[in-house]
Amino acid sequence: MTSPTNQELITRWRHEPAPLLPLLHAFHDRDGYLSDEALGAVALGLKVPIAELFGDVTFYHHFNRDPTRTNALRICTGPICRRYGAMELLAAFEQDGATPMPCAGRCDDPIPVLQHGQALAGTSPDTLEARRSPLPPPNPAEHEECVFSAIREPGRSKLEGYRRTGGYEALTRAVTDMQPAEVVHLVAENGLAGRGGAGFPTGVKWKAVAEAAARPKTIVCNADEGEPGCFKDRAILDHDPHAVIEGMALAAYATGATRGFIYLRYEYPDTFHVLEHAIHEAEEAGLLGGSILGTDFAFQLYLRRGAGAYICGEETSLLNSLEGKHPFPRNRPPYPVTHGYENLPTVVNNVETLAAAAQIIRRGGKWYGSLGLNGQAGTKIISLSGDIRHPGNYEVPMGLPLKTLLYNWAGGPLPGRQIRAVTMAGLSGGFLAGDGLDVTLDEPSIRAKGSFLGAGGVMVFDDSRDMVAVAHDAMEFFAHESCGKCFPCRIGTQRLTERLAGEAGPTDLTAWLDEVNDLGQTMKAVSACGLGLAAPLITGSLMRYFPDRVAQHVQTMANARAREVQP
Ligand SMILES: Cc1cc2nc3c(=O)[nH]c(=O)nc-3n(C[C@H](O)[C@H](O)[C@H](O)COP(=O)(O)O)c2cc1C
Ligand code: SF4
Numbered sequence: 001m002t003s004p005t006n007q008e009l010i011t012r013w014r015h016e017p018a019p020l021l022p023l024l025h026a027f028h029d030r031d032g033y034l035s036d037e038a039l040g041a042v043a044l045g046l047k048v049p050i051a052e053l054f055g056d057v058t059f060y061h062h063f064n065r066d067p068t069r070t071n072a073l074r075i076c077t078g079p080i081c082r083r084y085g086a087m088e089l090l091a092a093f094e095q096d097g098a099t100p101m102p103c104a105g106r107c108d109d110p111i112p113v114l115q116h117g118q119a120l121a122g123t124s125p126d127t128l129e130a131r132r133s134p135l136p137p138p139n140p141a142e143h144e145e146c147v148f149s150a151i152r153e154p155g156r157s158k159l160e161g162y163r164r165t166g167g168y169e170a171l172t173r174a175v176t177d178m179q180p181a182e183v184v185h186l187v188a189e190n191g192l193a194g195r196g197g198a199g200f201p202t203g204v205k206w207k208a209v210a211e212a213a214a215r216p217k218t219i220v221c222n223a224d225e226g227e228p229g230c231f232k233d234r235a236i237l238d239h240d241p242h243a244v245i246e247g248m249a250l251a252a253y254a255t256g257a258t259r260g261f262i263y264l265r266y267e268y269p270d271t272f273h274v275l276e277h278a279i280h281e282a283e284e285a286g287l288l289g290g291s292i293l294g295t296d297f298a299f300q301l302y303l304r305r306g307a308g309a310y311i312c313g314e315e316t317s318l319l320n321s322l323e324g325k326h327p328f329p330r331n332r333p334p335y336p337v338t339h340g341y342e343n344l345p346t347v348v349n350n351v352e353t354l355a356a357a358a359q360i361i362r363r364g365g366k367w368y369g370s371l372g373l374n375g376q377a378g379t380k381i382i383s384l385s386g387d388i389r390h391p392g393n394y395e396v397p398m399g400l401p402l403k404t405l406l407y408n409w410a411g412g413p414l415p416g417r418q419i420r421a422v423t424m425a426g427l428s429g430g431f432l433a434g435d436g437l438d439v440t441l442d443e444p445s446i447r448a449k450g451s452f453l454g455a456g457g458v459m460v461f462d463d464s465r466d467m468v469a470v471a472h473d474a475m476e477f478f479a480h481e482s483c484g485k486c487f488p489c490r491i492g493t494q495r496l497t498e499r500l501a502g503e504a505g506p507t508d509l510t511a512w513l514d515e516v517n518d519l520g521q522t523m524k525a526v527s528a529c530g531l532g533l534a535a536p537l538i539t540g541s542l543m544r545y546f547p548d549r550v551a552q553h554v555q556t557m558a559n560a561r562a563r564e565v566q567p
Contacts, residue, residue: 003030006038010045018261018304020046020056020324024063025305032070032116034063048324056326059483060307061101062266069097074114078103078228079427079459079473080385084110084123092125102310102477103228104267107385107459108392109134112267119269133231133238133270136381137392140409144371146379147355148395151240157274159281162242168287170362171246174253175295183254183361184210190360190368191377196222196313196350197425197454197530199443202357205347208337209255212345217257219248219299220322220341220348223264223271224306224313227426228477229457232381232393233351237264237271240355241278245301247354249288250361251347252299260301261341263318266308275303310481314529315348317483328485329529350455352381373399376442380456383426384410387417387462398442402432405441406460417462421545425454427474428530430537431467433545450544451537468553471542472500478535489532492523496539500553507558509551513543 004012009030013023023046027038034057043050057063064070073093077086077100089111090098104112106121113120113128122128136148155161162168174183188203209217221244225233237244248260264272279301282288290298304322306312312321316330319341340346349357356378360368369377376398382405385391389411396405406412406419413419421433429451432439439445446453461470479493496519499505499512506512520536527533543550 006041010041014045017259017302018322018324020048021304021307021321024057024307028063029117031067032064033067034065035067046324052326056324059327060309062308071116072097072099074099074101076101076104076106076110076112078107078477079423079470080107080229081111082473083386086111089113089124101267101308102226102480105225105231105234105265106133107229107231107383107457114267114269117269119267130270133234134392135239136235136394137390139395143379143397143400145395146359146368146371147236147240147243147352147381148393149359151236151243157239157241157278159242159278159285162240166362167242168246170358171249171253171287172293174250174361175293175297180210180254180256183250186361186364187254187357190366192353192356192360192368193377194350195352195356195380195455196315197227197428199453202349202353205337205349206251206254208335209257209345209347212338214338214344215256216259216344217252217255218341218344218346219251219255219257219260220315220318220346221248221260221262221351221354222313222315222318222348223262223268223351224310224318225265225268225351225455226310226313226481227428227455227457228474229383229385229423229426229459230455231383231385232456234268234271235393236351236355236381237268238274241274242282243355243358244351245278245282245288247349247356247358248301249292249299250357251349251354253297255345255347257345257347258298258300260299261322262301262303263306263312263322264303265306265313272303272305279303309483310477311483311529311531314531317529318348319346328483331528371397372442373397374440374442375399376440380441380453382441382456382458384458384460386422386460387414387419387465388412388460389414396441399440399445402437402439402441402458405458406437413460413462417464419460420463420465421461421467421470423457423459423461423474424451425534426457426459427477428452428454428534428537430534430541431471431545432541433467436541436545451541466549467542467546468500468549471538472497474538475500475535478531478538482531482535486526486528486532488523488525489527489535492519492532493535495519496535500539502553502557502560505557507554507561509554512554513550516543 013019106112150165192202321327475497
């Protein structure tokens with residue numbers, strides 16, 4: 001088969017919604033890199049100033065501009081993959097041009113490696129192979145699941161299997177028997193809150209978009225999942241893609257939206273094909289497109305790939321990315337519910353939120369709200385990884401003690417080891433350790449310890465781990481991914497990384513603590529988005545739970561400096 005010409009690619013994408021990223025991907029897939037000629041053609045075809053286009057392309061980590069590196073590997077060097085030998089794997093392929101990739105969302109089955117759009121996994125050069133992502137392990141407790149309640153059913157990822165196990169019943173009931181406001185009410189009264197990190201009440205968000213006057217309205221599924229230690233969205237999309245499509249269609253019906261996008265992180269190429277197929281199946285069956293299920297409800301769904309930038313998971317950055325603008329987060333207000341995609345009313349929801357909404361509407365009543373413990377509503381998927389016997393995605397009732405998950409569900413630490421610390425919200429919630437581990441898995445309990453549950457990534461570090469080194473790697477990630485829009489975040493994450501590396505900063509402990517605190521406070525006070533607010537939780541929790549190790553770190557630095565100045 002001959003490769004498409006530049007003009008054929010431009011013609012294919014020019015009039016599609018949100019065309020910039022798919023067009024860049026089309027050139028990149030064809031050539032293995034983005035040449036000057038390709039960028040010139042894209043700039044001309046989409047009428048984008050060439051300087052702006054260069055700025056965008058070089059912002060995303062995935063786009064290669066070097067023709068000699070078209071087959072070079074990208075190797076995940078996230079916190080968990082490092083434990084499985086990621087740095088050694090990188091070194092083995094370094095002479096072939098391999099580069100590190102921030103956590104690629106496969107912490108339960110490492111090490112993910114990308115090569116020219118293909119996903120491989122393995123812990124050594126000999127074991128690299130294409131592998132399906134694992135199903136969630138069996139739920140070891142009696143607690144009822146919501147999102148995972150049918151995910152392990154054979155054939156669930158295909159339309160036939162999905163329908164056989166109750167799929168699209170909720171959509172059918174909604175469009176034939178329910179008013180849009182009833183759908184919003186059902187989601188609101190069950191207490192569903194956003195599962196992408198911020199925990200905003202989903203019913204409130206849907207109501208605001210339903211009441212907004214401007215049109216057309218849009219539903220965006222945030223499948224960017226860039227938070228290190230989070231891999232739940234991947235599991236849902238790989239094994240239950242129709243649940244998310246159904247959730248999006250329900251959100252569209254409830255709010256009056258007519259178009260939708262799934263924004264999928266680039267690092268999930270297999271998931272892209274699963275979704276492509278599922279969307280096609282749903283269109284063919286009259287569950288997407290015009291006249292859905294024979295009614296006058298219409299909803300067109302598009303699939304778009306990101307290009308490797310953690311900040312694109314932040315909802316306004318994601319919207320800019322979709323629109324082909326530089327993916328800086330937007331200043332808020334106004335919020336996406338009134339000024340979202342193309343400045344029009346938009347729901348942005350996480351994959352897990354949308355999959356839960358489909359179940360809630362199918363079950364009706366106050367079923368979901370009653371699944372939590374101690375007055376907490378619903379369930380949460382926790383992506384558990386690291387130094388633990390049984391890593392994986394666990395759907396827990398909100399309010400479950402963290403230690404029950406760690407020790408009873410997931411088997412506790414590895415033989416002969418003790419759990420030293422865990423991260424919360426992937427990396428964004430910093431560390432919990434010592435008495436900090438005595439929390440229940442819900443926002444009020446975890447926030448009382450100065451952290452937050454967020455998207456539900458929990459990485460476990462045992463007593464063989466050096467927490468200053470772990471904190472350094474975490475801060476290096478934030479420094480790498482800071483979009484640079486706000487000075488305190490851009491510089492603050494770098495200064496904190498240097499201090500954790502022992503490369504710079506005071507050698508007196510009190511001065512070191514003051515400076516690190518001061519940097520963190522400044523970032524928290526003035527950062528425009530959650531990245532700059534979250535990064536100081538790493539240093540804050542390190543100083544709180546590991547004061548002796550911090551003192552030792554500063555002393556080691558002081559000793560090294562003293563040796564440097566000796567004649
Ligand atoms: C730096 C940053 C990265 C984020 N990454 C994601 C992400 O990958 N997926 C996601 O759903 N939400 C992410 N969020 C949260 C989104 O901005 C937004 O709150 C969420 O998509 C809304 O959906 P929900 O209400 O269903 O949670 C991120 C936020 C920040 C500040
Ligand atoms: S806080 Fe950091 S990541 Fe967020 S907008 Fe500012 S510079 Fe960008």
